Amino acid sequence: MTLDNPSINPHDSYGLGRRIFRKLVHFFSYHFIIDRNRTTSTEAAGLHLKVGPGVFHPKIFLTSEFFAKFLQAQDLTGRSVVEVGTGSGILALSAAKAGAAPVLALDINPQAVATAAANAELNGLPQVEARHSNLFSAVSESEKFDIVLSSPPSFGGEPKSMADRAWHAGPGYRDILPLFDQAAARLKPGGVMYLLISSDTNAALFDHLIEKAGFTSTRIATQSIVIEEFYLYELRQRTVAAIAAE
Numbered sequence: 001m002t003l004d005n006p007s008i009n010p011h012d013s014y015g016l017g018r019r020i021f022r023k024l025v026h027f028f029s030y031h032f033i034i035d036r037n038r039t040t041s042t043e044a045a046g047l048h049l050k051v052g053p054g055v056f057h058p059k060i061f062l063t064s065e066f067f068a069k070f071l072q073a074q075d076l077t078g079r080s081v082v083e084v085g086t087g088s089g090i091l092a093l094s095a096a097k098a099g100a101a102p103v104l105a106l107d108i109n110p111q112a113v114a115t116a117a118a119n120a121e122l123n124g125l126p127q128v129e130a131r132h133s134n135l136f137s138a139v140s141e142s143e144k145f146d147i148v149l150s151s152p153p154s155f156g157g158e159p160k161s162m163a164d165r166a167w168h169a170g171p172g173y174r175d176i177l178p179l180f181d182q183a184a185a186r187l188k189p190g191g192v193m194y195l196l197i198s199s200d201t202n203a204a205l206f207d208h209l210i211e212k213a214g215f216t217s218t219r220i221a222t223q224s225i226v227i228e229e230f231y232l233y234e235l236r237q238r239t240v241a242a243i244a245a246e
């Protein structure tokens with residue numbers, strides 16, 4: 001099992017120029033978009049969304065709509081869903097629009113939690129509950145779900161602020177290292193995790209974490225933009241028979 005595109009590790013295959021360009025994009029995004037001290041409104045993936053101060057913008061950053069449209073195309077009727085790192089709530093709301101219930105939207109950023117709760121109300125989706133949580137810290141292991149969603153921060157490196165935790169997960173991805181183990185513990189048998197990563201993500205490290213947590217991964221969608229690619233993966237728990245055969 002690997003995240004099946006060797007080129008997704010930028011340290012292996014992308015030029016210095018492209019990495020510098022990405023740093024510049026982050027610099028301008030951070031100062032002019034992420035770190036704004038006001039609430040704005042937008043429409044994304046057919047949802048009306050408020051975007052609170054320091055909350056990941058679901059229209060300007062293209063990963064959100066890519067993932068949201070994938071979810072809205074599924075039939076999730078009656079499936080229980082938890083999202084780790086909900087930001088504006090766009091993915092949790094999209095799962096609810098596709099029929100999922102209940103839907104739990106988690107974020108470490110209190111502004112994101114308040115924003116996701118407000119957006120659930122705004123869009124008439126009362127089955128979405130927003131909860132403040134560091135990964136799954138606010139979810140007991142007895143709470144089980146059919147589906148886990150996550151679009152985690154793309155970069156390692158120390159976040160400058162709470163808002164910047166949408167982009168930076170600490171040196172060596174410190175802040176999200178337990179994500180896959182914790183997700184595996186909350187999935188019902190036969191459950192699935194949908195994960196969005198970027199070509200900026202350290203694929204080798206994610207591969208290791210995913211495998212250690214007992215998942216296999218399949219890439220199910222790709223979107224390319226000028227400076228980056230986005231990959232959507234489906235993770236499923238390896239069966240006892242498959243593990244025994246390894």
Ligand SMILES: C[S@@+](CC[C@H](N)C(=O)[O-])C[C@H]1O[C@@H](n2cnc3c(N)ncnc32)[C@H](O)[C@@H]1O
Binds near residue numbers: 108134151166176
């Ligand atoms: C790339 S943004 C994605 C937001 C949203 N899911 C979307 O697609 O628009 C990552 C989100 O993860 C949250 N996050 C980062 N580290 C976290 C952690 N340890 N626990 C919970 N949420 C975290 C950030 O605050 C941010 O809202």
